[in-house]
Amino acid sequence: MKRFLFPLNVLLSLGLTSFADIHPNIVFILADDMGYGDVQSLNPDSTIPTPHLDRLAAEGMTFTEAHSPSAVCTPTRYGLLTGRYCWRSSLTRGVLNGYGRPLIERDRLTVASFLKSQGYATGIVGKWHLGLGFQKTNGEWDWSKHVDYSPIDVGFDYSYVIPASLDFPPYVYVEGHNITGLPDEIHPGGKFPAFLRKGELGSDFSIEDCLDNLTEKATAYITEQDKTDKPFFLYFPLTAPHKPVLPHPRFVGKTDLGPYGDFIIQVDWTVGQILKAIDDAGIVDNTLVIYTSDNGSFMYRDTDENEPDHVSDETIQAYFEGHHTANGPLRGTKADIWEAGHRVPFFARWPAKVRAGSKSNRTITHTDFFATAADVIGAKLPPPAEAAQDSFSFLPLLLGKEKQFKRAAVIHHSGGAMFAIRDGDWKLILGNGSGGRQNPRGKRFERPWMLFNLKQDLGETADRYKHNPAIAKELELEAIKLISNNQSR
Secondary structure, three states: OOOOOOOHHHHHHOOOOOHHHHOOEEEEEEEEOOOHHHOOOOOOOOOOOOHHHHHHHHHOEEEOOEEOOOOOHHHHHHHHHHOOOHHHOOOOOOOOOOOOOOOOOOOOOOHHHHHHHOOOEEEEEEEOOOOOOOOEEOOEEOOOOOOOOOHHHHOOOEEEEEOOOOOOOOEOOEEOOEEOOOEEEEEOOEOOOOOEOOEEEEOOOOOOOHHHHHHHHHHHHHHHHOOOOOOEEEEEEEEEEOOOOOOOHHHOOOOOOHHHHHHHHHHHHHHHHHHHHHHHHOOOOOEEEEEEEOOOOOOEEEOOOOOOOOOOOOOOOEEEOOOOOOOOOOOOOOOOOOHHHHEOOEEEEOOOOOOOOEEEOOOEEOOHHHHHHHHHOOOOOOOOOOOOOOOOOOHHHHOOOHHHOOOOOEEEEOOOOOEEEEEOOEEEEOEOOOOOOOOOOOOEOOOOOEEEEOOOOOOOOOOOOOOOHHHHHHHHHHHHHHHHOOOOO
């Protein structure tokens, strides 16, 4: 029996289907500094309830080996949107501040501009942290001028963002190319947990209401897009639980773990609002929702129960491990080359395609989102000379076809520019310390280097470098090749 395959344009002309019916909506939620141990489905010992994140895990796939391409904010966001490791760009360490110049070139293809070219509506609501085009007059910031660069210039149809982390001024909203409320006062600085840098505050900006405001904008975007015939891509980078650790008053006291614990509950509630908007729009089955974090948590782990911690004194940026482990069993903290710096929660729900409650232990990183988005909609990924140089599709994993998943070894990068390479069970650190915040910080490329078998030693306690010189050498050569080349694929 012959099967007749009708072109998409014929089906559309006959009214038998719609472009949006065939191509799924894509909602990507990026938490800011959420640790692997902050989600109950990943850390059963946690007493912080995260029902909405647990729902995502139950209704979709949990990736237990997902890694941010950097252990700090800006580089991860660059990698996510461009499919390219940020250390290949002009930013080779650290992060931008709120006044920073644009990092993504106008002519660089992003996942947003790619999806837009494929017929998608593209929106961003939340923390940008990749540089905006604020302008000056006579050497001083001129807030009355339009912003001459925003996410609109790199593929987003709609953009409502704050410049950077919520502890970096200027504290303003930028919609499209316009500041929505001109700064009319200077916000004072503050100390942890309400850590803030002194700077300009917009007339319509409230620090403690910011996440709620962004959530309202994001849910409204979903509601409005449901009224159109276009599939949509919404990128929703949150401002929490990054400092300032200022949960909205209605969440204060919801846990016995201080402001940080309460803030995790607010993040989970925020995810719940997005899921509710998707439910209410009736688009659950054909919407791919991805939730992850830009790096690990900044909360340190203390092993001495007699020492004060965040529970007894909210000004302390650490938990006794018997109270909470924000990064689970992982060594280190945000910014480190250790696993806690970059192994992050990662859930993907797509009821039409992804088996509920499934798991994957294959190593992926956020640069892989670009290739995955292209694969999901059946579009050809541009050659690496043009875009997505370090992106590999994990769609086979989502579909339960693990044998079809292929990617190069993953390169990890710390806040202080320390490199590591991960291939299979083995991780080689090309330096002699954390490369971030935990002592000893060490220096990149200085020996002795360190080798760990993460299947046997997730906590990175047993250095195997001297015991497995052949594996170390093989990883070293592969790392040098990937770092020196302009691409991984």
